[in-house]
Amino acid sequence: MASIDVVIPNYNYGRYLEACVNSVLSQDIAEVRVLIVDNASTDDSTDVAKRLAAADRRVELLLRPKNLGPHASFNAGIDWARADYFLLLFADDFLVPGALHRATTVMEQDRGIAFCYGRDVAIQGNVAIPEIEPQPTSPPVRLMTGRAFIERFCRLGVFQIPGPSIIVRTSAQKRAGHYRPTLPHSDDYELWLRLALHGTVAELDCVQAGIRSHDANRSTELWAHQILHIRHTADAAESFFYHEGRWLDGAEMLRRRARRGIAERAYWSAVSHVLRGNGEAWKLLMLAFSMAPATAVLPPLGYLLHRPDTMSRMRSLLAKVWR
Incomplete structure (x- = not known):
């Protein structure tokens, strides 16, 4: 056992x-x-x-x-x-x-x-x-x-x-x-x-x-302010690839991919905030543009295809906007 x-x-x-x-x-x-x-x-x-x-x-x-x-x-x-x-x-x-x-x-x-x-x-x-x-x-x-x-x-x-x-x-x-x-x-x-x-x-x-x-969760503030959570996620990725992750094959390519993935997440979080009338949207967009400048020109549609929860999140968001 x-x-x-x-x-x-x-x-x-x-x-x-x-x-x-x-x-x-x-x-x-x-x-x-x-x-x-x-x-x-x-x-x-x-x-x-x-x-x-x-x-x-x-x-x-x-x-x-x-x-x-x-x-x-x-x-x-x-x-x-x-x-x-x-x-x-x-x-x-x-x-x-x-x-x-x-x-x-x-x-x-x-x-x-x-x-x-x-x-x-x-x-x-x-x-x-x-x-x-x-x-x-x-x-x-x-x-x-x-x-x-x-x-x-x-x-x-x-x-x-x-x-x-x-x-x-x-x-x-x-x-x-x-x-x-x-x-x-x-x-x-x-x-x-x-x-x-x-x-x-x-x-x-x-x-x-x-x-x-509940109000005393250590992560409550982070989820209430999505930009904080995204920035801390970027810190985790940078730390990993600076330490143990640096020895992976193609580590630098993965590090850049993580930076782009986090930026694309920030972009779509900004879109979600716009639809809900949340003022944090602009900050999220600026974060996305700073980490992956291409997102300022081309919406990262491919990101949505990879997330398994895209459709459920879209339905929930549209329902809230409709109400």
């Missing part, structure tokens, strides 16, 4: 912590450990964490007296991990039933897989975790080489994968290393690119995790 270590970083998410931990402990997998890393929370997080650890020996605690920032928590978890597989799960998110068994079964069957991920379900605010429709025990799996995964990111300028669903082979995580503090808002993107250097990537066609949206 495969074993898995789950790290749950926490800061003032005491109201979500128990549900998150229970979503892990209730998984149908024999060997699981949970490490709660609390970053000097000022709410009742430490009381909740101590109660959970007292009730289940699989729960371990790292309660910091001083807030060292999120990267210290992430990287302490990587150092702590010793199981076959590793998951970083934020305290406000959760796993759906069977998620760990589905992921580890796929990865046990193919030892070349560095990490796998599935789809997510979104919930809003402080509501309880909803009843999730049972997912298939053996879902369809799409395999990509690590290079294909990197090329897809470069083409689209974005990752369309939910972080809480990413199960990593611990040996690949150790080789890829730590999260980089120099990337405060796109550290995960850059690390996923590094992980892809160490094996195949598996995409599971099922719901694996839940993501909770």
Whole structure:
């Protein structure tokens, strides 16, 4: 049986912590450990964490007296991990039933897989975790080489994968290393690119995790201001190709492709903002033109053909404009 270590970083998410931990402990997998890393929370997080650890020996605690920032928590978890597989799960998110068994079964069957991920379900605010429709025990799996995964990111300028669903082979995580503090808002993107250097990537066609949206999310401001998210994505790409990615065959071509993909994403985000009457559109266009001057002359129509969600996004946007 495969074993898995789950790290749950926490800061003032005491109201979500128990549900998150229970979503892990209730998984149908024999060997699981949970490490709660609390970053000097000022709410009742430490009381909740101590109660959970007292009730289940699989729960371990790292309660910091001083807030060292999120990267210290992430990287302490990587150092702590010793199981076959590793998951970083934020305290406000959760796993759906069977998620760990589905992921580890796929990865046990193919030892070349560095990490796998599935789809997510979104919930809003402080509501309880909803009843999730049972997912298939053996879902369809799409395999990509690590290079294909990197090329897809470069083409689209974005990752369309939910972080809480990413199960990593611990040996690949150790080789890829730590999260980089120099990337405060796109550290995960850059690390996923590094992980892809160490094996195949598996995409599971099922719901694996839940993501909770609320005002205290660290990514809330970024998604509210799309230009910030796009700029941070560009930072992640530049960091990757400056460090480990520089040794890839055709690295400079890929770096330029990533820059163009991010610019094309900014262009179409600007179009979307125009249709919604959002004043950020001009800034997005200027960003697109600065990164890929050709977009000022020719609309990057090819970009839309590569995004699998183009039609659904267009229908949603047009419906909003019509209303």
